[in-house]
Amino acid sequence: MGVDPWQDVLTELANLRREAEEALGYPHLDIPLQLIPEEFGDVGFPAHTYSKEVGKPPQEVAEEMVAAMPPRLYVARHEARSGYVNSFLNYPTLGERTLSSILDEANGYGKATPTGRRVIVEHSSVNPTGPIHVGRARNSIIGDTLYRLLEWSGLEVTREFLVNDVGKQVLTLVWGYENLPEEELEPVEREKEDYKLVRYYRKASKMMEDPKVAEEVGQIVRRFEEGDEELRRRVRGVCERMMRGILDTLSKLNVNFDNLFWEDQTITDGSAREVVKRLREGGRCQEEEGALYVDMEPYGITGRNTRWFITRKDGTTLYTTRDLAYHLDKFRRSDEAINVLGEDHRLEFRQLSIALKLMKVEREVESVFYAHVGLPEGRLSTRGGRVINLDDLMDEANARAYREVRERREDLSEEEMRTIAEAVGIGAIRYNIVKVQPEKKILFRWEEALSLEGQTAPFLQYSYARACGILRKSEAIDSWDPRLLENPQERSLLKLMARFPSVVKESAATRRPHQMANFAYELAKTFNLFYRDCPVLRSEEALRRVRLAVVEAFRFVLGNALKCLGIKALEEM
Protein backbone atom coordinates (compact mmCIF):
# COMPACT_ATOMS: atom_id res chain seq x y z
CA MET A 1 0.00 0.00 0.00
CA GLY A 2 1.03 3.53 -0.61
CA VAL A 3 3.20 2.97 -3.68
CA ASP A 4 3.55 6.13 -5.72
CA PRO A 5 5.81 5.67 -8.76
CA TRP A 6 5.36 9.22 -9.96
CA GLN A 7 6.40 10.65 -6.64
CA ASP A 8 9.54 8.55 -6.86
CA VAL A 9 10.30 9.97 -10.29
CA LEU A 10 9.84 13.53 -9.05
CA THR A 11 11.92 12.94 -5.96
CA GLU A 12 14.72 11.50 -8.01
CA LEU A 13 14.67 14.41 -10.40
CA ALA A 14 14.56 16.94 -7.58
CA ASN A 15 17.60 15.26 -6.02
CA LEU A 16 19.46 15.30 -9.33
CA ARG A 17 18.73 18.95 -9.73
CA ARG A 18 19.81 19.74 -6.23
CA GLU A 19 23.10 18.00 -6.82
CA ALA A 20 23.57 19.95 -10.04
CA GLU A 21 22.81 23.20 -8.26
CA GLU A 22 25.42 22.42 -5.66
CA ALA A 23 28.03 21.31 -8.19
CA LEU A 24 27.53 24.48 -10.20
CA GLY A 25 27.27 26.77 -7.24
CA TYR A 26 23.70 27.72 -8.18
CA PRO A 27 21.09 28.74 -5.64
CA HIS A 28 18.48 26.21 -4.64
CA LEU A 29 15.28 27.62 -6.14
CA ASP A 30 12.92 24.67 -5.96
CA ILE A 31 11.22 25.45 -9.26
CA PRO A 32 8.19 23.17 -9.64
CA LEU A 33 8.80 20.19 -11.90
CA GLN A 34 6.12 19.93 -14.52
CA LEU A 35 4.81 17.59 -17.15
CA ILE A 36 5.91 18.91 -20.50
CA PRO A 37 4.65 18.44 -24.06
CA GLU A 38 5.71 14.96 -25.14
CA GLU A 39 7.68 16.28 -28.13
CA PHE A 40 10.07 17.89 -25.64
CA GLY A 41 10.40 15.03 -23.17
CA ASP A 42 8.51 13.97 -20.04
CA VAL A 43 9.26 16.23 -17.11
CA GLY A 44 11.02 19.57 -17.07
CA PHE A 45 11.49 22.97 -15.52
CA PRO A 46 12.41 26.43 -16.82
CA ALA A 47 15.98 27.50 -16.17
CA HIS A 48 15.13 31.19 -16.67
CA THR A 49 14.73 31.65 -12.98
CA TYR A 50 18.44 31.07 -12.40
CA SER A 51 19.48 33.55 -15.09
CA LYS A 52 19.54 36.69 -13.04
CA GLU A 53 21.04 35.04 -10.00
CA VAL A 54 23.97 33.54 -11.88
CA GLY A 55 24.28 36.16 -14.64
CA LYS A 56 23.97 33.83 -17.61
CA PRO A 57 21.35 33.47 -20.33
CA PRO A 58 18.71 30.76 -19.71
CA GLN A 59 19.88 28.43 -22.45
CA GLU A 60 23.43 28.49 -21.12
CA VAL A 61 22.17 27.78 -17.62
CA ALA A 62 20.07 24.91 -18.93
CA GLU A 63 23.05 23.46 -20.77
CA GLU A 64 25.25 23.63 -17.71
CA MET A 65 22.61 21.97 -15.59
CA VAL A 66 22.04 19.23 -18.11
CA ALA A 67 25.79 18.56 -18.16
CA ALA A 68 25.73 18.27 -14.37
CA MET A 69 22.73 15.92 -14.28
CA PRO A 70 23.62 12.31 -15.03
CA PRO A 71 21.01 9.69 -15.86
CA ARG A 72 19.69 7.78 -12.89
CA LEU A 73 17.10 5.13 -12.17
CA TYR A 74 13.93 6.65 -13.63
CA VAL A 75 15.46 9.34 -15.78
CA ALA A 76 17.36 8.29 -18.87
CA ARG A 77 18.66 11.63 -20.12
CA HIS A 78 18.25 15.38 -19.98
CA GLU A 79 18.19 17.98 -22.67
CA ALA A 80 18.59 21.74 -22.70
CA ARG A 81 16.09 23.36 -25.02
CA SER A 82 15.13 27.01 -25.33
CA GLY A 83 16.03 27.67 -21.73
CA TYR A 84 14.34 24.63 -20.27
CA VAL A 85 15.82 21.55 -18.73
CA ASN A 86 13.85 18.64 -20.15
CA SER A 87 14.15 15.12 -18.86
CA PHE A 88 13.30 11.89 -20.60
CA LEU A 89 12.12 8.97 -18.52
CA ASN A 90 13.73 5.59 -18.50
CA TYR A 91 10.66 3.70 -19.62
CA PRO A 92 11.85 0.18 -19.00
CA THR A 93 12.46 1.06 -15.34
CA LEU A 94 9.30 3.11 -14.97
CA GLY A 95 7.40 0.38 -16.80
CA GLU A 96 8.74 -2.36 -14.58
CA ARG A 97 8.07 -0.41 -11.43
CA THR A 98 4.63 0.81 -12.46
CA LEU A 99 3.33 -2.44 -13.89
CA SER A 100 4.54 -4.60 -11.05
CA SER A 101 3.18 -2.15 -8.46
CA ILE A 102 -0.21 -2.12 -10.12
CA LEU A 103 -0.47 -5.85 -10.70
CA ASP A 104 0.70 -6.40 -7.16
CA GLU A 105 -1.64 -3.94 -5.48
CA ALA A 106 -4.48 -4.44 -7.94
CA ASN A 107 -7.67 -2.94 -6.53
CA GLY A 108 -5.58 -1.19 -3.93
CA TYR A 109 -3.24 0.62 -6.32
CA GLY A 110 -3.47 4.33 -5.57
CA LYS A 111 -4.73 3.81 -2.05
CA ALA A 112 -2.54 5.47 0.56
CA THR A 113 -1.55 3.76 3.78
CA PRO A 114 -4.27 4.45 6.39
CA THR A 115 -3.32 7.25 8.74
CA GLY A 116 -6.10 6.73 11.25
CA ARG A 117 -7.02 10.39 10.94
CA ARG A 118 -10.76 10.79 11.25
CA VAL A 119 -12.70 13.05 8.92
CA ILE A 120 -16.39 13.81 8.81
CA VAL A 121 -17.70 14.81 5.43
CA GLU A 122 -21.12 16.37 5.75
CA HIS A 123 -23.06 16.67 2.56
CA SER A 124 -26.55 16.49 1.06
CA SER A 125 -28.12 17.97 4.19
CA VAL A 126 -31.61 19.22 3.39
CA ASN A 127 -34.93 19.95 4.99
CA PRO A 128 -36.80 16.70 4.90
CA THR A 129 -39.85 18.23 3.26
CA GLY A 130 -39.87 16.53 -0.12
CA PRO A 131 -38.04 14.62 -2.85
CA ILE A 132 -34.65 15.96 -3.85
CA HIS A 133 -34.18 17.72 -7.15
CA VAL A 134 -31.30 17.86 -9.61
CA GLY A 135 -29.80 20.94 -7.98
CA ARG A 136 -29.28 19.02 -4.74
CA ALA A 137 -27.62 16.24 -6.65
CA ARG A 138 -24.57 18.40 -7.18
CA ASN A 139 -24.04 18.57 -3.45
CA SER A 140 -24.38 14.81 -3.08
CA ILE A 141 -22.14 13.98 -6.03
CA ILE A 142 -19.37 16.35 -5.00
CA GLY A 143 -19.65 15.21 -1.39
CA ASP A 144 -19.65 11.53 -2.17
CA THR A 145 -16.72 11.80 -4.56
CA LEU A 146 -14.81 13.80 -2.00
CA TYR A 147 -15.51 11.10 0.57
CA ARG A 148 -14.15 8.45 -1.76
CA LEU A 149 -11.02 10.43 -2.53
CA LEU A 150 -10.32 11.17 1.12
CA GLU A 151 -10.78 7.53 1.98
CA TRP A 152 -8.38 6.58 -0.80
CA SER A 153 -5.87 9.05 0.46
CA GLY A 154 -5.69 7.22 3.77
CA LEU A 155 -8.22 8.96 5.98
CA GLU A 156 -10.95 7.38 8.02
CA VAL A 157 -14.03 9.06 6.67
CA THR A 158 -17.57 9.28 8.03
CA ARG A 159 -20.25 10.36 5.59
CA GLU A 160 -22.80 12.39 7.41
CA PHE A 161 -26.19 13.88 6.64
CA LEU A 162 -27.55 16.64 8.86
CA VAL A 163 -31.30 16.28 8.96
CA ASN A 164 -32.85 19.72 9.50
CA ASP A 165 -35.79 18.35 11.40
CA VAL A 166 -36.22 21.51 13.43
CA GLY A 167 -38.12 24.54 12.32
CA LYS A 168 -41.18 25.82 10.64
CA GLN A 169 -40.84 23.97 7.38
CA VAL A 170 -40.78 20.51 8.86
CA LEU A 171 -43.47 21.36 11.36
CA THR A 172 -45.64 22.67 8.55
CA LEU A 173 -45.29 19.26 6.98
CA VAL A 174 -46.19 17.57 10.24
CA TRP A 175 -49.19 19.83 10.76
CA GLY A 176 -50.38 18.98 7.25
CA TYR A 177 -49.85 15.30 7.79
CA GLU A 178 -51.84 15.31 10.99
CA ASN A 179 -54.67 17.59 9.88
CA LEU A 180 -55.30 17.10 6.17
CA PRO A 181 -57.35 14.19 4.85
CA GLU A 182 -55.57 12.30 2.15
CA GLU A 183 -58.52 12.54 -0.28
CA GLU A 184 -58.00 16.27 -0.59
CA LEU A 185 -54.42 15.97 -1.79
CA GLU A 186 -53.10 15.92 -5.30
CA PRO A 187 -52.32 12.47 -6.71
CA VAL A 188 -49.01 10.86 -5.79
CA GLU A 189 -46.35 11.35 -8.46
CA ARG A 190 -44.36 8.31 -7.50
CA GLU A 191 -44.86 5.40 -5.12
CA LYS A 192 -42.32 6.54 -2.59
CA GLU A 193 -42.56 7.94 0.92
CA ASP A 194 -41.08 11.32 0.04
CA TYR A 195 -43.54 11.82 -2.81
CA LYS A 196 -46.48 10.78 -0.67
CA LEU A 197 -45.53 13.08 2.16
CA VAL A 198 -44.57 16.11 0.11
CA ARG A 199 -48.24 16.51 -0.86
CA TYR A 200 -49.06 17.35 2.75
CA TYR A 201 -46.26 19.86 2.83
CA ARG A 202 -47.33 21.54 -0.40
CA LYS A 203 -50.92 21.86 0.64
CA ALA A 204 -50.09 22.93 4.18
CA SER A 205 -47.64 25.55 2.89
CA LYS A 206 -50.36 27.07 0.75
CA MET A 207 -52.72 27.06 3.71
CA MET A 208 -50.22 29.01 5.78
CA GLU A 209 -51.61 32.14 4.14
CA ASP A 210 -54.58 31.60 6.40
CA PRO A 211 -53.66 33.28 9.71
CA LYS A 212 -55.52 30.60 11.65
CA VAL A 213 -53.35 27.87 10.19
CA ALA A 214 -50.23 29.95 10.61
CA GLU A 215 -51.06 30.38 14.27
CA GLU A 216 -51.59 26.65 14.74
CA VAL A 217 -48.27 25.85 13.14
CA GLY A 218 -46.64 28.58 15.22
CA GLN A 219 -47.94 26.91 18.34
CA ILE A 220 -46.48 23.61 17.27
CA VAL A 221 -43.14 25.29 16.65
CA ARG A 222 -43.13 26.70 20.17
CA ARG A 223 -44.18 23.42 21.73
CA PHE A 224 -41.46 21.66 19.82
CA GLU A 225 -38.81 24.06 21.01
CA GLU A 226 -40.07 23.84 24.55
CA GLY A 227 -39.17 20.20 24.38
CA ASP A 228 -42.55 18.50 24.07
CA GLU A 229 -41.33 14.92 24.03
CA GLU A 230 -44.48 13.37 22.59
CA LEU A 231 -44.55 15.89 19.74
CA ARG A 232 -40.89 15.34 19.09
CA ARG A 233 -41.52 11.64 18.58
CA ARG A 234 -44.33 12.33 16.11
CA VAL A 235 -42.12 14.71 14.15
CA ARG A 236 -39.32 12.19 14.10
CA GLY A 237 -41.68 9.57 12.77
CA VAL A 238 -42.70 11.72 9.82
CA CYS A 239 -39.12 12.77 9.14
CA GLU A 240 -37.91 9.20 9.20
CA ARG A 241 -40.44 8.25 6.58
CA MET A 242 -39.41 11.20 4.43
CA MET A 243 -35.75 10.37 4.87
CA ARG A 244 -36.34 6.80 3.72
CA GLY A 245 -37.49 8.20 0.40
CA ILE A 246 -34.66 10.69 0.13
CA LEU A 247 -31.96 8.20 1.06
CA ASP A 248 -33.40 5.66 -1.31
CA THR A 249 -33.02 8.13 -4.17
CA LEU A 250 -29.46 8.99 -3.19
CA SER A 251 -28.61 5.35 -2.85
CA LYS A 252 -29.60 4.83 -6.49
CA LEU A 253 -27.10 7.55 -7.31
CA ASN A 254 -24.56 5.45 -5.45
CA VAL A 255 -24.48 7.90 -2.55
CA ASN A 256 -24.76 6.42 0.93
CA PHE A 257 -24.21 7.57 4.50
CA ASP A 258 -22.63 6.33 7.69
CA ASN A 259 -24.51 8.60 10.00
CA LEU A 260 -27.59 10.80 10.12
CA PHE A 261 -27.41 13.64 12.58
CA TRP A 262 -30.85 14.80 13.66
CA GLU A 263 -30.78 18.48 14.40
CA ASP A 264 -33.32 18.17 17.22
CA GLN A 265 -30.61 16.46 19.22
CA THR A 266 -28.97 19.82 19.80
CA ILE A 267 -32.16 20.92 21.54
CA THR A 268 -32.86 17.80 23.55
CA ASP A 269 -29.31 17.38 24.77
CA GLY A 270 -29.01 21.06 25.62
CA SER A 271 -25.99 21.65 23.40
CA ALA A 272 -27.66 24.50 21.52
CA ARG A 273 -28.39 26.28 24.82
CA GLU A 274 -24.82 25.64 25.84
CA VAL A 275 -23.63 27.47 22.73
CA VAL A 276 -25.76 30.47 23.64
CA LYS A 277 -24.41 30.38 27.16
CA ARG A 278 -20.81 30.26 26.06
CA LEU A 279 -21.24 33.11 23.63
CA ARG A 280 -23.02 35.20 26.22
CA GLU A 281 -20.45 34.52 28.89
CA GLY A 282 -17.74 35.43 26.45
CA GLY A 283 -19.23 38.90 26.55
CA ARG A 284 -19.57 39.20 22.79
CA CYS A 285 -23.36 39.22 22.72
CA GLN A 286 -25.74 42.10 22.57
CA GLU A 287 -29.46 42.09 23.09
CA GLU A 288 -32.40 43.59 21.32
CA GLU A 289 -35.91 43.07 22.70
CA GLY A 290 -34.70 39.91 24.39
CA ALA A 291 -33.11 38.46 21.25
CA LEU A 292 -29.38 37.81 21.43
CA TYR A 293 -26.99 38.64 18.65
CA VAL A 294 -23.31 39.09 17.93
CA ASP A 295 -22.32 42.11 15.93
CA MET A 296 -20.02 40.72 13.30
CA GLU A 297 -18.78 44.04 11.99
CA PRO A 298 -15.59 44.13 14.09
CA TYR A 299 -14.70 40.75 12.63
CA GLY A 300 -14.81 41.80 9.02
CA ILE A 301 -18.41 41.18 8.05
CA THR A 302 -19.90 44.06 6.11
CA GLY A 303 -23.23 44.68 4.46
CA ARG A 304 -26.67 45.99 5.26
CA ASN A 305 -26.90 44.10 8.48
CA THR A 306 -23.91 42.79 10.34
CA ARG A 307 -25.83 41.49 13.30
CA TRP A 308 -25.89 37.76 13.62
CA PHE A 309 -28.73 36.51 15.79
CA ILE A 310 -28.34 33.46 17.94
CA THR A 311 -31.72 33.48 19.70
CA ARG A 312 -35.18 34.82 19.04
CA LYS A 313 -36.81 37.21 21.45
CA ASP A 314 -38.66 34.28 23.00
CA GLY A 315 -35.29 32.74 23.74
CA THR A 316 -35.51 29.88 21.26
CA THR A 317 -32.43 29.04 19.23
CA LEU A 318 -31.89 29.65 15.56
CA TYR A 319 -30.61 27.31 12.89
CA THR A 320 -27.08 28.67 12.92
CA THR A 321 -26.87 28.32 16.67
CA ARG A 322 -27.85 24.70 16.41
CA ASP A 323 -25.42 24.26 13.55
CA LEU A 324 -22.72 25.59 15.82
CA ALA A 325 -23.64 23.00 18.41
CA TYR A 326 -23.59 20.35 15.72
CA HIS A 327 -20.08 21.39 14.71
CA LEU A 328 -18.85 21.14 18.27
CA ASP A 329 -20.24 17.64 18.29
CA LYS A 330 -18.44 16.84 15.04
CA PHE A 331 -15.20 18.14 16.53
CA ARG A 332 -15.49 15.65 19.36
CA ARG A 333 -15.87 12.82 16.89
CA SER A 334 -13.21 13.76 14.33
CA ASP A 335 -9.88 15.33 13.53
CA GLU A 336 -11.23 17.22 10.53
CA ALA A 337 -14.72 18.37 9.62
CA ILE A 338 -15.56 19.17 6.03
CA ASN A 339 -18.89 20.45 4.71
CA VAL A 340 -20.21 20.54 1.21
CA LEU A 341 -22.41 23.61 0.91
CA GLY A 342 -24.17 25.66 -1.73
CA GLU A 343 -22.65 29.06 -2.35
CA ASP A 344 -25.61 30.74 -0.67
CA HIS A 345 -24.16 29.49 2.61
CA ARG A 346 -20.86 31.32 2.22
CA LEU A 347 -21.60 34.20 4.53
CA GLU A 348 -23.28 32.03 7.12
CA PHE A 349 -20.23 29.82 7.09
CA ARG A 350 -17.91 32.74 7.75
CA GLN A 351 -20.14 33.82 10.61
CA LEU A 352 -20.01 30.33 12.00
CA SER A 353 -16.20 30.32 11.82
CA ILE A 354 -16.04 33.65 13.60
CA ALA A 355 -18.42 32.44 16.28
CA LEU A 356 -16.20 29.42 16.87
CA LYS A 357 -13.23 31.71 17.39
CA LEU A 358 -15.22 33.86 19.79
CA MET A 359 -15.99 30.72 21.73
CA LYS A 360 -12.26 30.03 21.84
CA VAL A 361 -12.66 26.82 19.90
CA GLU A 362 -9.31 25.92 18.39
CA ARG A 363 -10.65 23.77 15.60
CA GLU A 364 -11.42 25.05 12.11
CA VAL A 365 -14.28 23.99 9.92
CA GLU A 366 -13.76 23.63 6.26
CA SER A 367 -16.18 23.80 3.43
CA VAL A 368 -16.33 23.03 -0.25
CA PHE A 369 -18.77 25.40 -1.92
CA TYR A 370 -20.53 24.83 -5.19
CA ALA A 371 -22.59 27.12 -7.37
CA HIS A 372 -26.22 26.20 -7.77
CA VAL A 373 -27.61 24.41 -10.72
CA GLY A 374 -29.96 26.52 -12.77
CA LEU A 375 -32.26 25.86 -15.67
CA PRO A 376 -31.98 27.69 -18.99
CA GLU A 377 -35.29 29.36 -18.15
CA GLY A 378 -34.19 30.44 -14.68
CA ARG A 379 -33.63 29.26 -11.18
CA LEU A 380 -34.79 25.91 -9.99
CA SER A 381 -37.77 26.77 -7.90
CA THR A 382 -40.45 24.71 -6.27
CA ARG A 383 -42.88 27.57 -6.22
CA GLY A 384 -42.20 28.53 -9.81
CA GLY A 385 -42.87 24.94 -10.83
CA ARG A 386 -39.38 24.69 -12.30
CA VAL A 387 -38.21 21.52 -10.63
CA ILE A 388 -36.66 18.39 -11.99
CA ASN A 389 -36.64 15.57 -9.49
CA LEU A 390 -33.50 13.52 -9.26
CA ASP A 391 -35.58 10.36 -9.59
CA ASP A 392 -36.94 11.55 -12.94
CA LEU A 393 -33.49 12.44 -14.16
CA MET A 394 -32.17 9.01 -13.22
CA ASP A 395 -35.13 7.26 -14.85
CA GLU A 396 -34.63 9.21 -18.03
CA ALA A 397 -30.89 8.55 -18.04
CA ASN A 398 -31.44 4.85 -17.52
CA ALA A 399 -34.09 4.71 -20.24
CA ARG A 400 -31.81 6.46 -22.70
CA ALA A 401 -28.90 4.19 -21.85
CA TYR A 402 -31.18 1.19 -22.18
CA ARG A 403 -32.13 2.17 -25.73
CA GLU A 404 -28.45 2.44 -26.60
CA VAL A 405 -27.55 -0.96 -25.18
CA ARG A 406 -30.52 -2.60 -26.84
CA GLU A 407 -29.52 -1.15 -30.18
CA ARG A 408 -26.02 -2.60 -30.12
CA ARG A 409 -26.28 -5.73 -28.03
CA GLU A 410 -29.10 -8.04 -29.11
CA ASP A 411 -27.14 -10.93 -27.66
CA LEU A 412 -27.58 -9.82 -24.05
CA SER A 413 -30.35 -10.90 -21.73
CA GLU A 414 -32.92 -8.39 -20.54
CA GLU A 415 -31.35 -8.40 -17.09
CA GLU A 416 -27.85 -7.82 -18.44
CA MET A 417 -29.10 -4.91 -20.51
CA ARG A 418 -30.83 -3.39 -17.49
CA THR A 419 -27.69 -3.69 -15.39
CA ILE A 420 -25.54 -2.02 -18.03
CA ALA A 421 -28.11 0.69 -18.69
CA GLU A 422 -28.30 1.59 -15.03
CA ALA A 423 -24.53 1.77 -14.62
CA VAL A 424 -24.29 3.91 -17.73
CA GLY A 425 -27.21 6.18 -16.89
CA ILE A 426 -26.23 6.84 -13.29
CA GLY A 427 -22.57 7.10 -14.25
CA ALA A 428 -23.39 9.67 -16.92
CA ILE A 429 -25.19 11.85 -14.38
CA ARG A 430 -22.44 11.64 -11.79
CA TYR A 431 -19.65 12.25 -14.22
CA ASN A 432 -21.40 15.12 -15.92
CA ILE A 433 -21.66 16.92 -12.58
CA VAL A 434 -18.35 16.00 -11.01
CA LYS A 435 -16.19 16.84 -14.02
CA VAL A 436 -16.66 20.55 -13.59
CA GLN A 437 -15.08 22.73 -10.96
CA PRO A 438 -17.64 23.24 -8.16
CA GLU A 439 -17.49 27.05 -8.17
CA LYS A 440 -18.66 27.14 -11.75
CA LYS A 441 -22.37 27.68 -12.12
CA ILE A 442 -24.02 25.12 -14.32
CA LEU A 443 -27.23 25.16 -16.26
CA PHE A 444 -29.12 21.93 -16.35
CA ARG A 445 -29.77 20.78 -19.90
CA TRP A 446 -31.23 17.38 -20.57
CA GLU A 447 -29.09 16.76 -23.67
CA GLU A 448 -25.97 17.51 -21.71
CA ALA A 449 -26.84 15.64 -18.53
CA LEU A 450 -27.81 12.58 -20.53
CA SER A 451 -25.06 12.68 -23.12
CA LEU A 452 -23.31 9.36 -23.60
CA GLU A 453 -20.54 10.46 -25.96
CA GLY A 454 -17.31 12.40 -25.64
CA GLN A 455 -16.11 13.27 -22.18
CA THR A 456 -18.69 11.23 -20.30
CA ALA A 457 -18.90 8.24 -17.98
CA PRO A 458 -19.81 5.81 -20.79
CA PHE A 459 -16.59 6.79 -22.55
CA LEU A 460 -14.67 5.65 -19.47
CA GLN A 461 -16.78 2.54 -19.06
CA TYR A 462 -16.32 1.69 -22.71
CA SER A 463 -12.52 1.78 -22.47
CA TYR A 464 -12.76 -0.39 -19.41
CA ALA A 465 -14.97 -2.87 -21.24
CA ARG A 466 -12.54 -2.93 -24.16
CA ALA A 467 -9.70 -3.83 -21.82
CA CYS A 468 -11.85 -6.55 -20.28
CA GLY A 469 -12.63 -7.86 -23.75
CA ILE A 470 -8.95 -8.37 -24.47
CA LEU A 471 -8.28 -9.97 -21.11
CA ARG A 472 -11.19 -12.35 -21.51
CA LYS A 473 -9.59 -13.76 -24.62
CA SER A 474 -6.15 -14.11 -23.12
CA GLU A 475 -4.34 -16.35 -20.72
CA ALA A 476 -2.71 -15.43 -17.43
CA ILE A 477 0.80 -14.04 -17.76
CA ASP A 478 3.62 -14.55 -15.31
CA SER A 479 6.46 -12.52 -16.75
CA TRP A 480 6.96 -9.67 -19.21
CA ASP A 481 9.75 -7.56 -20.56
CA PRO A 482 9.15 -3.83 -20.12
CA ARG A 483 11.92 -3.01 -22.60
CA LEU A 484 9.54 -3.96 -25.37
CA LEU A 485 7.26 -1.03 -24.60
CA GLU A 486 8.45 1.36 -27.26
CA ASN A 487 5.25 2.68 -28.73
CA PRO A 488 4.42 6.29 -27.75
CA GLN A 489 0.90 5.28 -26.71
CA GLU A 490 2.26 2.60 -24.42
CA ARG A 491 4.56 5.12 -22.84
CA SER A 492 1.88 7.76 -22.39
CA LEU A 493 -0.30 5.16 -20.79
CA LEU A 494 2.46 4.04 -18.42
CA LYS A 495 3.14 7.60 -17.42
CA LEU A 496 -0.52 8.22 -16.66
CA MET A 497 -0.87 5.01 -14.70
CA ALA A 498 2.24 5.88 -12.71
CA ARG A 499 0.64 9.22 -11.81
CA PHE A 500 -2.62 7.81 -10.48
CA PRO A 501 -1.63 7.67 -6.78
CA SER A 502 -0.39 11.24 -6.98
CA VAL A 503 -3.62 12.37 -8.56
CA VAL A 504 -5.64 10.71 -5.79
CA LYS A 505 -3.65 12.55 -3.14
CA GLU A 506 -3.67 15.86 -4.93
CA SER A 507 -7.33 15.80 -5.75
CA ALA A 508 -8.25 14.84 -2.17
CA ALA A 509 -5.85 17.28 -0.52
CA THR A 510 -7.03 20.25 -2.57
CA ARG A 511 -10.65 19.09 -2.34
CA ARG A 512 -11.00 19.19 -6.10
CA PRO A 513 -12.81 16.05 -7.16
CA HIS A 514 -13.05 17.27 -10.73
CA GLN A 515 -9.33 16.67 -11.11
CA MET A 516 -9.89 12.96 -10.71
CA ALA A 517 -12.72 13.11 -13.24
CA ASN A 518 -10.47 14.78 -15.78
CA PHE A 519 -7.62 12.41 -15.06
CA ALA A 520 -9.83 9.38 -15.63
CA TYR A 521 -10.86 10.80 -18.98
CA GLU A 522 -7.28 11.37 -20.04
CA LEU A 523 -6.43 7.82 -18.98
CA ALA A 524 -9.30 6.27 -20.93
CA LYS A 525 -8.58 8.42 -23.95
CA THR A 526 -4.96 7.33 -23.96
CA PHE A 527 -6.00 3.72 -23.67
CA ASN A 528 -8.17 4.14 -26.76
CA LEU A 529 -5.09 5.30 -28.68
CA PHE A 530 -3.14 2.33 -27.39
CA TYR A 531 -6.02 0.11 -28.43
CA ARG A 532 -5.85 1.52 -31.92
CA ASP A 533 -2.06 1.41 -32.36
CA CYS A 534 -0.94 -1.55 -30.32
CA PRO A 535 -2.48 -4.90 -31.15
CA VAL A 536 -2.28 -7.17 -28.15
CA LEU A 537 -3.65 -10.61 -28.92
CA ARG A 538 -2.24 -10.62 -32.41
CA SER A 539 1.29 -9.64 -31.42
CA GLU A 540 4.12 -12.10 -31.20
CA GLU A 541 4.65 -13.88 -27.89
CA ALA A 542 6.92 -11.54 -25.92
CA LEU A 543 5.22 -8.33 -27.01
CA ARG A 544 1.84 -9.90 -26.42
CA ARG A 545 2.80 -10.71 -22.84
CA VAL A 546 3.98 -7.26 -21.91
CA ARG A 547 1.02 -5.62 -23.63
CA LEU A 548 -1.31 -7.91 -21.73
CA ALA A 549 0.37 -6.69 -18.57
CA VAL A 550 -0.33 -3.11 -19.68
CA VAL A 551 -3.97 -3.89 -20.39
CA GLU A 552 -4.43 -5.63 -17.09
CA ALA A 553 -2.76 -2.80 -15.25
CA PHE A 554 -4.91 -0.29 -17.08
CA ARG A 555 -8.02 -2.17 -16.08
CA PHE A 556 -7.02 -1.89 -12.44
CA VAL A 557 -6.11 1.77 -12.63
CA LEU A 558 -9.21 2.89 -14.50
CA GLY A 559 -11.29 0.62 -12.28
CA ASN A 560 -9.85 2.31 -9.23
CA ALA A 561 -10.40 5.76 -10.72
CA LEU A 562 -14.02 4.85 -11.40
CA LYS A 563 -14.36 3.66 -7.84
CA CYS A 564 -13.14 7.06 -6.64
CA LEU A 565 -15.78 8.64 -8.82
CA GLY A 566 -18.57 6.34 -7.66
CA ILE A 567 -19.13 5.10 -11.20
CA LYS A 568 -19.59 1.40 -11.86
CA ALA A 569 -17.06 -0.31 -14.09
CA LEU A 570 -18.52 -2.60 -16.76
CA GLU A 571 -16.99 -5.83 -18.02
CA GLU A 572 -18.87 -5.36 -21.23
CA MET A 573 -21.31 -2.94 -22.76
Added chain:
RNA sequence: GGACUCGUAGCCUAGCCAGGAUAGGGCACCGGCCUUCUAAGCCGGCGAUCCCGGGUUCAAAUCCCGGCGAGUCCGCCA
Protein backbone atom coordinates in the same frame (compact mmCIF):
# COMPACT_ATOMS: atom_id res chain seq x y z
C1' G B 1 -24.71 50.19 -0.72
C1' G B 2 -21.25 46.09 0.97
C1' A B 3 -19.06 41.08 0.60
C1' C B 4 -18.05 36.66 -2.06
C1' U B 5 -17.92 33.51 -6.70
C1' C B 6 -17.62 33.08 -11.91
C1' G B 7 -16.15 35.28 -17.05
C1' U B 8 -11.28 30.75 -21.94
C1' A B 9 -14.00 29.31 -29.99
C1' G B 10 -21.45 28.96 -31.74
C1' C B 11 -22.21 26.11 -26.81
C1' C B 12 -19.69 23.50 -22.46
C1' U B 13 -15.06 22.97 -20.15
C1' A B 14 -9.32 21.92 -18.40
C1' G B 15 -5.31 24.84 -17.20
C1' C B 16 -5.39 29.63 -12.44
C1' C B 17 -4.09 27.67 -5.82
C1' A B 18 2.30 26.55 -6.39
C1' G B 19 3.54 32.33 -13.34
C1' G B 20 7.07 29.55 -18.06
C1' A B 21 7.58 26.40 -24.45
C1' U B 22 2.66 27.08 -30.46
C1' A B 23 -3.93 27.79 -24.32
C1' G B 24 -5.60 21.27 -23.78
C1' G B 25 -10.52 18.67 -24.22
C1' G B 26 -15.71 17.84 -25.32
C1' C B 27 -20.47 19.11 -27.90
C1' A B 28 -22.27 20.96 -32.50
C1' C B 29 -20.80 21.33 -37.82
C1' C B 30 -17.89 19.34 -42.40
C1' G B 31 -14.91 15.12 -44.39
C1' G B 32 -12.80 10.19 -43.63
C1' C B 33 -12.05 4.96 -40.90
C1' C B 34 -15.74 -1.28 -39.05
C1' U B 35 -13.37 -8.98 -43.72
C1' U B 36 -8.23 -7.13 -37.91
C1' C B 37 -8.74 -7.33 -29.47
C1' U B 38 -16.68 -3.98 -28.89
C1' A B 39 -17.33 2.35 -34.10
C1' A B 40 -20.66 4.41 -26.77
C1' G B 41 -14.43 4.35 -30.61
C1' C B 42 -10.48 6.64 -33.96
C1' C B 43 -8.33 10.34 -37.64
C1' G B 44 -8.59 15.08 -40.25
C1' G B 45 -11.00 20.01 -40.84
C1' C B 46 -13.53 24.31 -38.89
C1' G B 47 -13.44 27.40 -34.83
C1' A B 48 -10.15 31.70 -29.01
C1' U B 49 -9.11 39.94 -28.64
C1' C B 50 -8.07 33.58 -22.46
C1' C B 51 -14.30 39.96 -20.52
C1' C B 52 -11.73 45.11 -20.70
C1' G B 53 -7.73 48.48 -18.88
C1' G B 54 -3.48 49.16 -16.06
C1' G B 55 0.61 47.06 -12.93
C1' U B 56 4.46 43.36 -11.21
C1' U B 57 7.98 40.07 -13.97
C1' C B 58 13.12 37.98 -18.30
C1' A B 59 8.02 35.63 -18.80
C1' A B 60 0.81 36.67 -17.13
C1' A B 61 -5.09 32.78 -19.00
C1' U B 62 -2.48 32.24 -14.17
C1' C B 63 -0.29 37.13 -9.38
C1' C B 64 -1.89 42.58 -7.88
C1' C B 65 -5.09 47.02 -8.69
C1' G B 66 -9.29 49.29 -11.26
C1' G B 67 -13.53 48.59 -14.39
C1' C B 68 -17.56 45.76 -16.97
C1' G B 69 -20.93 41.58 -17.16
C1' A B 70 -23.39 37.28 -14.73
C1' G B 71 -24.60 34.80 -10.15
C1' U B 72 -25.03 34.44 -4.73
C1' C B 73 -25.60 36.46 0.03
C1' C B 74 -26.29 40.65 3.68
C1' G B 75 -33.95 37.33 7.95
C1' C B 76 -35.43 37.21 15.61
C1' C B 77 -35.93 31.49 7.99
C1' A B 78 -33.62 26.82 7.52
